Amino acid sequence: MHLNSIKVSGFKSFAEEVELILEPGVTTIVGPNGCGKSNVSDAIRWVLGEKSARALRCTNMRDLLFNGGSKFNPAQKASVSLSFTNISDNLSVGSPDVEVGRQLTRDGESSYLINDTPCRLRDISELFMDTGIGVDAYSVMEQSKIDLILNVRPEERRFLFDEVAGITKYKHNRKITLRELEATKQNLVRINDVIQGLESDTESLKKQAEQAEHYQSLHEKLQYSELSLAYKKHEKLAVEYREKQEQLDVILNEVSDVNELIQESEERIDSATVRKTELDVVITELQVRIKDIAVNAEKIERQIVVHKENQLNIGQQRQRALETLESLDIQKSQLQTRKRERTQEKKKLESAYKIEESRLSGRKTVLEDSNSRIDRAKETVQDAKSTLQQINTDLAIRGNRLISIKEAVTSSQDNLNRIQENTDALKAEYQSATENFEKIQQSTTLIESDTVQIETEKNKVESIYNEAQDSLRQIESKINGLQESLDGSVTQYNTLKQMQSSYRGYYSGVSAIMQAKSQYPDEFGGICGVVAELIQTDNEFEIAIEIALGSAIQNVIVETAEDADAGIRFLKRNQAGRVTFIPLDIIRRRTFSDHTLLEEPGVIGIAEELVDFDYKYQSAVQHLLGNTLIIEKLDDAIEIKRKFRPNARMVTLDGELINTSGAITGGHTEQRKTGLLSRVNELDVLKSKIEELTRIKTQNLEKRKGYASTIAETHQTKQKLATQLQAKQIEKAAILKDKDLAEQN
Structure with missing residues (x-):
């Protein structure tokens, strides 16, 4: 038989489930002081049935549960299980693998398990008997017990040798058998005592039988005397009965006469009762009608009060509605004035736009005329050149005409230069106007894109803002519920604490x-x-x-x-x-x-x-x-x-x-x-509950703080985006104004 593994969860310093695999040979657990090495041996002793908290180095069994830390919550259940390999079939379970476990909840409920099946502590003790495994066996040795074994008396050390030799189970069965034999002997002694008691009682019973016979004869004489006396009394009563019967007949006759009178009276009473019943019915109907009328009157009075209140509310609402209508009329007139102004501005802008279009078309016409004049001037220059050539060939004949032609050529050249300069200036002005118009168009498109983006981001921020507000309301409701539970627990804790301190009860x-x-x-x-x-x-x-x-x-x-x-x-x-x-x-x-x-x-x-x-x-x-x-x-x-x-x-x-x-x-x-005994435990439970509720409340307060911060940040973001949107709208209006001025020019 070999111990394969040890699983520990929630036990002492083991916050999470830990499984120690024990390979064949020697397994050593090494670590600094206080790291939990001794807790492993405590876990083995505990799962094998240790019931003393002092033996497990704690004040009570609840101290075995992990009490929480900076990163872990307190454990609600401690569990330890040992896994054995039953190769040599030392354990009578019919399985090659045996797992023994024990669990303890924070409520104090403890349970034992063999192969995940609930069992008793006695079952575990009998299972490991003669195997060297147990709470008091030699398989689990602590430092303080090694010297104890070395210094113990020989007759006490014999227990270990019996355990090693495997005869503990037989000695246990022998004790049980001897105990049963002793009980049988005591039962035999008690039976002999009973027999002796019965024999001593026989003589007294004989005397009692004689007394009973004497009593029986006296009882028969008594019965005969009582019967004689009863017969005489019966005869006397019979005579008295006949006399009383005669008197009864006389009385019955008188009763018959009286009954007739009573019958007549009852008939008159019945008729009066019927009349009374009819009157009661009428009175009841009238009372019901009066009650209904009173109820209706009360209902009408309440309705009058309600109508008066409604009338007063309607008057107030009407006054507020009139004030709202007046403000709306003012706003309407202002809006109509602004609409007329915007309409006039629009008409002005349309007329300016048409004027600029006509100016642009006129400038295009002038440009075309200038181009045609340039062409005609070029033709004139060409003609002049040809004429000059003719003049040069005929110098002798046209000498006087040469000077006039040179002057005409010079004048034409000056005119041509001036026209060229005007043309270049018009082209540059046209090019500049076109570029400005395109820049204005691009700026307008960019501003509109930025405006759409800002509005989208603003809607997203508003959605986040609304969600944060909803979450804040939910967390506020949760905090209020936690506060109520916390107040109730604190009140109960203080009450029990006061009862404990004042010794009430x-x-x-x-x-x-x-x-x-x-x-x-x-x-x-x-x-x-x-x-x-x-x-x-x-x-x-x-x-x-x-x-x-x-x-x-x-x-x-x-x-x-x-x-x-x-x-x-x-x-x-x-x-x-x-x-x-x-x-x-x-x-x-x-x-x-x-x-x-x-x-x-x-x-x-x-x-x-x-x-x-x-x-x-x-x-x-x-x-x-x-x-x-x-x-x-x-x-x-x-x-x-x-x-x-x-x-x-x-x-x-x-x-x-x-x-x-x-x-x-x-x-x-x-x-x-x-x-009285459970007050301290209940105070501990309430204290733990108060700490847990306080921790959850603190977490929710941190969440509320986060939501409030998110709401403040989103609110600032909303205001910032609204400012940016307003700036973009102003910028767009300025660009449109520049566009209108450019079109007018």
């Missing part, structure tokens, strides 16, 4: 002595506290422990008997009631000696071992719970009481109690939500 004497301790700590420094305050247990054992303690749950533990004497004198002096004190220096301990019973079915353990307390109070706890066994069910407790007759009290998880005498106490038990 305790006997008056207990409350008085504990308040005196808080007021005069020097005088009552030896008072340790109430039993209910000084011990703690898991939720599953609360009812059993409270039943086992009974009224002793309100006993006050003190250091010495002198402290108890001082408390009693205080109670007498102030007439504050009575209190049972437990002095630690003289209290007698009660212990349970027959530990073999702890292996019986249904036995959970000794009550003393199932509670957590300070070691200094051990003698008091042993006095109260040292001789008390906690059993799962009443049937198991009765069976144990029949077999072994233990000199110990037994209490079941449901609250049934079997005293040492055999008397059984039980019945319906109300679920105690605020029991």
Whole structure:
């Protein structure tokens, strides 16, 4: 058999599920102090059935659950499982692989599992018997127990050798068999005692039989005497009966006459009753009509009041509507004025545009005329050149005409240069006007594109703004709900805290002595506290422990008997009631000696071992719970009481109690939500709940802060985009104005 793996989740320092694979050979866990190495051995002891919180290095079983950290939430469940390979078939489960697990929830519920099947602790103990695996076996050794084994006495060390030799199971069966044989011998002794008792009772029974026979004869004589007396009484009564019968006949005749008179009276009463009924019906109808009229009148009065209020509201609404109409009329007139102005501007712009078009067409005509004049001038120059050539060939004949022709040519050249300059200037002006017009068109298109983009971005920002507002409203509602739950939990916590501090629910004497301790700590420094305050247990054992303690749950533990004497004198002096004190220096301990019973079915353990307390109070706890066994069910407790007759009290998880005498106490038990023993546990639960609600509330407040920041940022973005949109619209209007001026020019 080999231990394959260890799975740990939510146990002590293991926040997440961790699986340790143990290969054949030696596996060593190495790490610095405080990293959780010892928690692995604690996990193995715990899953094998360790029930003592002190043995697991904690104050109570709830401390085994991971308590949370900076990055992890507190665990709601702790679970550990061991996986074995059953190669040599040492475990009687019929499977080559065996997985043993144990789980503990934050509510205190504990469960054992074998191959994911719920089982009992006894099943696990019997499964690993003679395998060397168990809570007290040699397979799990702590540092503090190595020296203990080396220094233990030989007869105590024999347990380890028996475990190694594999005879523990047989010794356990032998103990059970010897116990049954002893019980059989005791039954035989009791039977012999019964037989002897019956034989001693035989003589007395004979005497009683003789007395019964004598009684029978006297009884027969008595019956005969009683019958004779009854016969005589019967004859006497018969005579009296006949006389009374005659008197009765006379009375019956008189009654007959009276009945006739009564019959006549009843007939008259019936007729009067019928008339009364008819009148009652009429009165009832009238009352119903009066009531209906009153109801209708009240309804009409309410309607009048409602109509008056409606009339008043209508008047106010009418006044507001008139004011709104007046403002709308003003706005309408302003809009109409602005519309007329815009219409006139539009007409002016259209006329200016037409003028500019006509000017442009005129300039185009002038340009065409200039081009034609240039062409004609070029033709004239050409003619002049040809004439000049003719003049040069005929110098002698046309000498005088040469000078005039030269002057004409010079004048034509000057005219041609001026025309060319005018043409170039018109072309440059036309080109500049065209470029300005194209730039204006491009700027207009770009501004319109930017405007559309800004409007799109503005709509997107408004959508984000609306979503953030909706989320903010939802988170506000959630925060309000959390605040209500938090206020309720805080109120409940404060109430329980106040009840705890003022000892509400305790006997008056207990409350008085504990308040005196808080007021005069020097005088009552030896008072340790109430039993209910000084011990703690898991939720599953609360009812059993409270039943086992009974009224002793309100006993006050003190250091010495002198402290108890001082408390009693205080109670007498102030007439504050009575209190049972437990002095630690003289209290007698009660212990349970027959530990073999702890292996019986249904036995959970000794009550003393199932509670957590300070070691200094051990003698008091042993006095109260040292001789008390906690059993799962009443049937198991009765069976144990029949077999072994233990000199110990037994209490079941449901609250049934079997005293040492055999008397059984039980019945319906109300679920105690605020029991004295459970107050501390409930305060811890409420404190954890308050912390969790506060954490969730803080997270939601951070979310609300984020949404508020988003809303502020989107609002600023909206304003910025609105400013940009307005600037673009102004820029567009300026460009359109420049365009109109350019078209006019």
